[in-house]
Amino acid sequence: MVIGVPKEVKKEEYRVGMTPPGIAELKRDGHSLLVETGAGAGSGFGDEEYRAAGAELMDRASLFRKADLIVKVKEPVAAEYDLLREGQILFTYLHLAPNRELTELLLRRKVTGFAYETLEKNGGLPLLLPMSEIAGRMAPLMGAVYLQKIHGGEGVLPTGTVGVKPAKTVILGAGVVGTNAARISMGIGMETVVIDKSTERLQKIDELFLGRVKTLPVTAHAVREEVRYADIVVGAVLVPGGRTPLLITKEMLPTMRRGAVIVDVSVDQGGCAETSRPTTHDSPVYIVEGVLHYAVSNMPGAYPRTSTLALTNTTLPYIRMLANSGVEGALREDAPLRSALNTYRGEIMNKALAESMGLSGI
Numbered sequence: 351m352v353i354g355v356p357k358e359v360k361k362e363e364y365r366v367g368m369t370p371p372g373i374a375e376l377k378r379d380g381h382s383l384l385v386e387t388g389a390g391a392g393s394g395f396g397d398e399e400y401r402a403a404g405a406e407l408m409d410r411a412s413l414f415r416k417a418d419l420i421v422k423v424k425e426p427v428a429a430e431y432d433l434l435r436e437g438q439i440l441f442t443y444l445h446l447a448p449n450r451e452l453t454e455l456l457l458r459r460k461v462t463g464f465a466y467e468t469l470e471k472n473g474g475l476p477l478l479l480p481m482s483e484i485a486g487r488m489a490p491l492m493g494a495v496y497l498q499k500i501h502g503g504e505g506v507l508p509t510g511t512v513g514v515k516p517a518k519t520v521i522l523g524a525g526v527v528g529t530n531a532a533r534i535s536m537g538i539g540m541e542t543v544v545i546d547k548s549t550e551r552l553q554k555i556d557e558l559f560l561g562r563v564k565t566l567p568v569t570a571h572a573v574r575e576e577v578r579y580a581d582i583v584v585g586a587v588l589v590p591g592g593r594t595p596l597l598i599t600k601e602m603l604p605t606m607r608r609g610a611v612i613v614d615v616s617v618d619q620g621g622c623a624e625t626s627r628p629t630t631h632d633s634p635v636y637i638v639e640g641v642l643h644y645a646v647s648n649m650p651g652a653y654p655r656t657s658t659l660a661l662t663n664t665t666l667p668y669i670r671m672l673a674n675s676g677v678e679g680a681l682r683e684d685a686p687l688r689s690a691l692n693t694y695r696g697e698i699m700n701k702a703l704a705e706s707m708g709l710s711g712i
Contacts, residue, residue: 351673352382354417356410357389360424362631364392364654365661367421367442368669370403372662377404381673384413393658414438421669423661424648425452436460439677441669443467443481444692445647447593447706448620456693462677466665467618468591468700469690475590477668477690479526480660484650486530486586489613490519490540492649493582496611496635496642503642504609506581509539516540520576522597522622523586524551524565527615531584532563543576573597578605585614585622591692592702598623603639610641617645 353376355367366389373383385405387397397407414420414433422442426434431452434440436459444465446453456463466477475482490508497517499505510516519535521528524546535542536559543564544555552565566572577583577598587594594616603625614626621627625638628647635642650657668687671680681688691699698704 351419351676352384352417353419353421353669353673354384354413355386355389355405355421356413356430357386358392358423359429360427360648363424363648363651365423365648365651365658366390366393366395366654367423367661368666369393369658369662370395370399370405372666372669373400373403373405375666376670376673379670379674382406384408384417386410386413390658393654395658419669419672421665423651423658425449431455434459434461438462439672440464441466441665441672441690443478443618445618446692446703447591448618450707453693453698453703453707457696457698460696461693462691462695463693464668464672464687464690465591465692465700466690468692468702469668469686470590471686471689475526475588476686477661477664478588480664481650481657482526483530484653484657484660485615486527486584487534488649488652489527489531489584489586489615490535490538490582492634492644492646493519493584493611493613494538496644497581497609499609501635501642502609502637503611504581504607506609508581517581518543518579519582519584520545520580521584521586522546522568522573523584523588523616524548524555525586525588527586527588528584529555529558531586531615532559535582535584536563540582543580545572545576568597574602574605577602579607581607581610583610583612583623585612585616585626587616587622588619589702591700591706592619593706594619594622596622596624598625600624600639603641606639606641608640611635611644612641613644615649618647621645
């Protein structure tokens with residue numbers, strides 16, 4: 351199979367879909383590897399490293415034209431739409447639920463779209479896991495930065511000091527992002543509250559942090575009251591393939607502290623705050639009703655070397671499976687890979703995505 355790894359063109363995205371050692375593994379399997387010139391520079395991987403691993407370096411248009419399988423990090427953006435062709439296989443973070451334009455393009459072009467974020471195995475999301483860990487650990491740190499008065503925040507030191515209480519973090523969701531956010535928030539001394547619909551996940555949080563993190567079930571009252579007194583709110587809710595539920599409404603913002611920070615990690619899937627919209631690393635925040643919104647849709651891209659290494663570690667086995675067995679063979683062999691399939695032959699193959707988009711599907 352001809353496998354292409356293009357350079358990411360999303361703004362401030364420095365990760366790359368595969369490392370040179372990953373390229374070498376696929377080359378040993380007998381596949382042809384195409385890498386766009388400069389694709390790995392942002393993650394610290396030079397063209398010569400890819401060439402030494404067995405890749406052919408070329409421009410973006412040639413790569414998309416020749417490759418059967420495109421391996422990326424982020425969903426295609428408008429500048430890449432015309433490069434996608436019928437029958438091509440796309441393996442990346444797709445986040446299609448809030449992106450009707452891209453979804454319809456993949457259906458129209460009959461692109462086989464596999465989404466890292468919907469691949470399920472043993473009840474978990476292994477291809478989302480490494481990026482969720484990084485984003486979760488970043489969230490309280492980013493919130494802490496923007497609490498500074500010079501950034502428009504309320505001027506509260508997250509750790510507190512002698513005789514002064516620390517800041518309060520409210521985390522919506524107790525999955526991988528939420529658990530990692532709680533680890534950092536509690537670790538630097540903030541009062542930490544985790545809200546989730548799953549009693550089992552809340553129990554795990556309680557056990558993991560020895561009762562030092564407050565846990566609450568999701569109710570409209572609990573969210574409203576905890577958010578009201580929060581200094582940092584972390585949106586860590588996920589519906590695999592579907593639209594993130596809205597937990598923070600516009601009406602809640604005037605009740606919040608002026609200069610509080612919402613870090614909406616779930617913005618890739620639409621966001622859990624009604625006022626969230628995707629931002630970029632070079633312009634990460636905006637203010638609504640005096641509340642700062644940090645909604646960078648590719649947070650791990652700020653640490654591209656770590657993120658790329660972690661991502662390739664988890665995606666490579668599935669890329670090899672697709673390349674060695676082809677789409678139909680791989681789908682027959684591997685149930686987790688079937689859960690990653692979002693679009694195929696002009697149809698939506700993920701139930702949550704179909705429901706979110708209101709389009710025909712399984």
